[in-house]
Amino acid sequence: MxxxxxxxFDSGIGGLTVMKELLRLLxxxxxxxxxxxxxxxxxxxxxxTVLKFSREAIxxxxxxxxxxxxxxxxxASAEALPALEKEMTIPVVGVIxxxxxxxxxxxxxxxxxxxxxxxxxxxxxxxxxxxxxxPDVEVFARACPLFVPLAEEGWVDGEVAGLVxxxxxxxxxxxxxxxxxxxxxxYPLLHGVIGRVMGNDVTLVDSAVETAKRVAEVLSEKxxxxxxEEGNFSVYLSDISPxxxxxxxxxxxxxxxxxxxxxx
Ligand code: DGL
Numbered sequence: 001m002x003x004x005x006x007x008x009f010d011s012g013i014g015g016l017t018v019m020k021e022l023l024r025l026l027x028x029x030x031x032x033x034x035x036x037x038x039x040x041x042x043x044x045x046x047x048x049t050v051l052k053f054s055r056e057a058i059x060x061x062x063x064x065x066x067x068x069x070x071x072x073x074x075x076a077s078a079e080a081l082p083a084l085e086k087e088m089t090i091p092v093v094g095v096i097x098x099x100x101x102x103x104x105x106x107x108x109x110x111x112x113x114x115x116x117x118x119x120x121x122x123x124x125x126x127x128x129x130x131x132x133x134x135p136d137v138e139v140f141a142r143a144c145p146l147f148v149p150l151a152e153e154g155w156v157d158g159e160v161a162g163l164v165x166x167x168x169x170x171x172x173x174x175x176x177x178x179x180x181x182x183x184x185x186x187y188p189l190l191h192g193v194i195g196r197v198m199g200n201d202v203t204l205v206d207s208a209v210e211t212a213k214r215v216a217e218v219l220s221e222k223x224x225x226x227x228x229e230e231g232n233f234s235v236y237l238s239d240i241s242p243x244x245x246x247x248x249x250x251x252x253x254x255x256x257x258x259x260x261x262x263x264x
Contacts (some may be wrong), residue, residue, distance in 0.1 A: 002226055005030035007061030007069045012040030013152065013244065014185025016071030016251035021212035030231035032064050034262065038239035041148060042075040050119060054080035060262060067224050070215055071095065074184050074207065075117050078096045078125035091218050093131065099181050100208035106203045107137060107179040114141040116183035126183055140175050144168045149228025151186035152247055157193055165197045172198065173250040181205045237260045
């Protein structure tokens, strides 16, 4: 089991931001990434559809013999993970819980903002999770759907990104939050512009980084660590678009060697 790969699932390309942190923190592990590129985005679909697609994706990874599954997609973690966890026979790590723990630790004023897709925010997963862990923390949640296409287009730092970020986030300045959870796979790419709009006194919680740390913890708790110097990394997609490789390498920060098409 130790030598098995870690399965990483996302609705599409965005989970490569989580993949980047996993590769950085766990270079000795092997990974199989599955991006449901034929059906992305999940963020504006119904919870039932997100659950159905996520179940298919996770079972695909389990057929590959993975030892642990990371649900890198915030929308799938929010809307599908609670139900799917009960069906799984291997450990599953989502992105919501690590983000919640980091936010609760970071806030000094007990005022936390959360941004994500429409589905993630509608599910209340972050809001309820924070309240459960720290009932005195006030949570301000907002969907920022336009950040996803901006990140994919590579418009992460210019005038347009600045205007969109200001429009979405300026109310947060009045609400006096001191911590903001980047609750979507794509948002770490907009870290710079979001940080500038929010100001230096607001801590940005990157759920990709927090999730990689949680995966490392689970591997040692369950004694599933692979003790090799280097692992393999393969990518499966449900559709291979002409731009995936180029955009994906920007998200991942390194080359994607081979891309396989998932059949069926
Ligand atoms: N991966 C999704 C998330 O983190 C963003 C893209 C989508 O809507 O599918 O919520």
